[in-house]
Amino acid sequence: MRPYILAETNWKAIKEQQIDLAVLPWGATEAHNYHLPYGTDVIEADYISAEAGRIAWEQGTKVMVLPTIPFGVNTGQSDITLDINLNPSTQLLILKDIVEVLNRQGIHKLLIINSHGGNDFKPILRELGLKYPEMFLVTCSWFQALDKKEYFDEKGDHADEMETSLILYLTPDLVLPLEEAGEGKERKSKVRGIKEGWAWSERKWSMVTEDTGIGNPKAATKEKGERYFKAVTQKMAELMQDMAQVDFRNRYEV
Numbered sequence: 001m002r003p004y005i006l007a008e009t010n011w012k013a014i015k016e017q018q019i020d021l022a023v024l025p026w027g028a029t030e031a032h033n034y035h036l037p038y039g040t041d042v043i044e045a046d047y048i049s050a051e052a053g054r055i056a057w058e059q060g061t062k063v064m065v066l067p068t069i070p071f072g073v074n075t076g077q078s079d080i081t082l083d084i085n086l087n088p089s090t091q092l093l094i095l096k097d098i099v100e101v102l103n104r105q106g107i108h109k110l111l112i113i114n115s116h117g118g119n120d121f122k123p124i125l126r127e128l129g130l131k132y133p134e135m136f137l138v139t140c141s142w143f144q145a146l147d148k149k150e151y152f153d154e155k156g157d158h159a160d161e162m163e164t165s166l167i168l169y170l171t172p173d174l175v176l177p178l179e180e181a182g183e184g185k186e187r188k189s190k191v192r193g194i195k196e197g198w199a200w201s202e203r204k205w206s207m208v209t210e211d212t213g214i215g216n217p218k219a220a221t222k223e224k225g226e227r228y229f230k231a232v233t234q235k236m237a238e239l240m241q242d243m244a245q246v247d248f249r250n251r252y253e254v
């Protein structure tokens with residue numbers, strides 16, 4: 001029964017507990033190449049938030065990790081069976097209700113730990129920040145916290161070597177043998193600006209990749225996953241500590 005995991009703790013503990021920072025992990029439910037589970041982003045969000053929360057808690061941070069939201073923005077995967085889409089405008093409504101609770105109850109710091117590339121909380125937090133000026137609202141995509149090149153050989157951003165290594169480390173029973181995985185080849189746009197990355201258009205997933213993966217997972221190992229998990233949770237724990245400690249009204253360096 002971990003006291004910093006809301007789903008595990010109880011009213012007896014909570015009613016006396018000081019909470020300086022709420023953490024909301026946010027995942028997605030979607031196909032991850034042939035070999036990883038639909039819950040990959042949720043599993044990553046659960047484990048990374050819980051472990052970072054543990055590190056921060058043990059160093060004295062009054063943190064509370066809320067249950068992971070299991071659905072994300074999958075507008076580009078509308079023809080992939082059972083990829084469950086939440087529209088960005090729905091995410092705004094969900095977040096608004098959660099922030100409303102925190103704000104009313106005097107928990108004025110919220111960190112969203114994002115686990116899915118299609119989720120973009122920045123415009124939403126801009127809008128909610130205007131409505132709730134007492135709230136310190138922060139979002140961080142854990143997969144952008146480190147330089148992946150230092151941990152993995154193959155590039156990618158979906159069901160790639162990084163995600164496969166993580167799931168091999170966290171929930172190995174849920175990974176098919178890597179011989180069954182596709183190569184995660186990405187077809188590039190014919191529009192040069194998009195191909196070069198300085199213009200953007202949402203990727204139509206079923207046209208961009210054959211197996212729903214982007215990035216070759218074949219070189220994944222659980223050892224790589226463990227090394228990355230330890231580094232990324234340490235970094236997320238530091239973010240939690242910094243957020244909990246900072247004076248919101250005086251939060252910029254001189």
Ligand SMILES: [Zn+2]
Pocket residue numbers: 032040041115116158159163
């Ligand atoms: Zn993923």
